[in-house]
Amino acid sequence: MTDHDGREAASLGDAAAAGLVFGSSAAVLVVELVALRLLAPYLGLTLETNTLVIGIALTAIAIGSWIGGRAADTVPPRRTLGPLLAISGVVVAATPSTVRAAGASGSDDLVLLVAAAAILVPGMLLSAVTPMVTKLRLTDLDRTGAVVGRLSGIGTAGAIFGTVVTGFVLVSTVPVTGILVGLGAALVVSAVAVEVLVRGWRFGIGPAALVVVGGLATAVVPDECDVETTYHCASVVADPERDGGRTLVLDGLRHSYVDVDDPTHLEFEYVRTIAAAVDTVHPDDRPVDAYHLGGGGLTIPRWLAATRPGSRSVVSEIDPGVVQVDRDRLGLETGPDLQVRVEDGRLGLGRLDAASRDLVVGDAFGGISPPWHLTTSEAIAEVRRVLTDDGTYVANVIDYGPLDFARAEARTIAGVFEHVAVAGDPDAFRFEGGGNLVIVASDVPIDAAGLTSRLSERDVPWRVVTGTELRTWIGDARALTDDRAPTDQLLTPYAVAS
Structure with a gap:
């Protein structure tokens, strides 16, 4: 040739x-x-x-x-x-x-x-x-x-x-x-x-x-990145104003704040809202059996252990690298009362016994977007299965603009639980803002006034919406299912500058 x-x-x-x-x-x-x-x-x-x-x-x-x-x-x-x-x-x-x-x-x-x-x-x-x-x-x-x-x-x-x-x-x-x-x-x-x-x-x-x-x-x-984990670019940033303060940054987003010296210090407003919800449904400070969808810095599990001795938490965190960062940089110590399982949250839910948890906390994100298979009616039904009759589901969601995803998720949760409340910045309920919103759901009535009071005590200037006002806010949003959950299309991940 x-x-x-x-x-x-x-x-x-x-x-x-x-x-x-x-x-x-x-x-x-x-x-x-x-x-x-x-x-x-x-x-x-x-x-x-x-x-x-x-x-x-x-x-x-x-x-x-x-x-x-x-x-x-x-x-x-x-x-x-x-x-x-x-x-x-x-x-x-x-x-x-x-x-x-x-x-x-x-x-x-x-x-x-x-x-x-x-x-x-x-x-x-x-x-x-x-x-x-x-x-x-x-x-x-x-x-x-x-x-x-x-x-x-x-x-x-x-x-x-x-x-x-x-x-x-x-x-x-x-x-x-x-x-x-x-x-x-x-x-x-x-x-x-x-x-x-x-x-x-x-x-x-x-x-x-x-x-x-x-x-x-x-x-x-x-x-x-300090560490490139299986799923994330992870780094830990020290807080110059608090000796023990550390922020876990995943994929460029401030994911968790942990005070390694004082686990009762809760920096982010949405985390203080989750804590306020727990204190509202369990005002006697008794220990709780909790399950956490998503680990991050494990701020809430640490807070439960510090404020409610005897509480037992099981955490599903899909990224082993994040867990290792928690151990190496954020002082995480696990044991019988705080177990961390490296697994997908939906699969972790399926492995739990029915009626075995007083509290389920949903706070899992891949970047700004939650894993879609944790947002559906079928996933929420699994959450309901593992909760006791008076158990509570508390979920963190992030959305802006028309809040299509947040409203769809609220609709989805309301289709499974009898009582639902949503806490967020007042502008979010006027579709003039957004950010983190916390959805609280249970089959027993939720004390919205008590939750509002506890938010005020924790210096969180958020509103709590329930009942007719919540249904009006949800509007014509459709429930998410395993067959149809276009979370990325519904989500508006960032505020639009006016």
């Missing part, structure tokens, strides 16, 4: 061809999955973010395959494989630094633009590898179908491998930065090997130097 200049092209054996197709296809999926985690601190873990990243990756694959196939007929593939891999490697290795630099600007549009480029460029270039390799391997027209089919199957296998290894191994063991810089280095090393194999050693010198660019860029831009 000769190239377009009439010179003999170096052969590309079956093993090398299979390795290039397998590896490039796997790399595209690694970039796609890791991009979701890299974007979470700036755009949140929402359905829209997932859809955006998947859409960009599929677009890159389609464009790269199409253009790569056409280019293979006009440009000698042996001259293009090395540059395709090398440029992809540099872009991938530089992605963490460029995305975080964009995030530091505070512009979501810039983050989207940089992230799109970081997915599109390597996705297109790596997807062009398969048609290039296919062109090199098509030395016998009688075997066209076999060659194309084999390489297509190998590419699909590579994509599956990249998906499985990233989801089950890499993300849980290697920081996001390490994954991308390591992948970028591997791609550039592959470029060097390909250049040496098909063109000669002197052509490998240039690509070998390129990986330094990505490494230096990553070293220059600081990492905003």
Whole structure:
């Protein structure tokens, strides 16, 4: 086989061809999955973010395959494989630094633009590898179908491998930065090997130097995470005004505040509201058996243990890394009265005995959005199942603007429990604001006046809405179900500046 200049092209054996197709296809999926985690601190873990990243990756694959196939007929593939891999490697290795630099600007549009480029460029270039390799391997027209089919199957296998290894191994063991810089280095090393194999050693010198660019860029831009956990970019920020005060930040959001010296200190208004609700339904300060959907900094479980000795709390926290941060940085100590289970909250609910809890606290979020499967009628029915006859469910939700999600969740909970109250900033009930709202539900009447009084005692200037006023506020919002729970579409995650 000769190239377009009439010179003999170096052969590309079956093993090398299979390795290039397998590896490039796997790399595209690694970039796609890791991009979701890299974007979470700036755009949140929402359905829209997932859809955006998947859409960009599929677009890159389609464009790269199409253009790569056409280019293979006009440009000698042996001259293009090395540059395709090398440029992809540099872009991938530089992605963490460029995305975080964009995030530091505070512009979501810039983050989207940089992230799109970081997915599109390597996705297109790596997807062009398969048609290039296919062109090199098509030395016998009688075997066209076999060659194309084999390489297509190998590419699909590579994509599956990249998906499985990233989801089950890499993300849980290697920081996001390490994954991308390591992948970028591997791609550039592959470029060097390909250049040496098909063109000669002197052509490998240039690509070998390129990986330094990505490494230096990553070293220059600081990492905003103290720890990259399985699900979050996590950091702990000390409170300069309180010696023991610590804020747990997950994906750029202030998730929990813990005073490691004084667990009775509750900083956030919504946390003080949850405490006020507990004190309202259990005014005698007796111990309670509680279950917590979501852990975070475990502020409420610690508060219960400190203010109601003998209380027993079971916490379902899906992220083992967050639990480790709690132990290492926030002074968490577990035992028989405070158990933390690393598990999905919906599955954790199903493992609890019926009528075994006096209190269930719902405070689980992936970024600004709650996991949809914890918001549905079926999930709330499970909450009701584990509560005693006079038990109480207290849920934190966040919404702004028309409050479509908050009203739908209130409707959903009201469809399961006989009595519901919602506490929030007065502007939220006029659709002029929003933020955190706390929903309190039980099958026994809720003392709204008592809750309002306890909020005042805790310096929380919120209103409590029940009965007809609550039904009017909920309006025509539809209950969420396992079959239909468009939480990300209903949610307005941030206040809109007027």
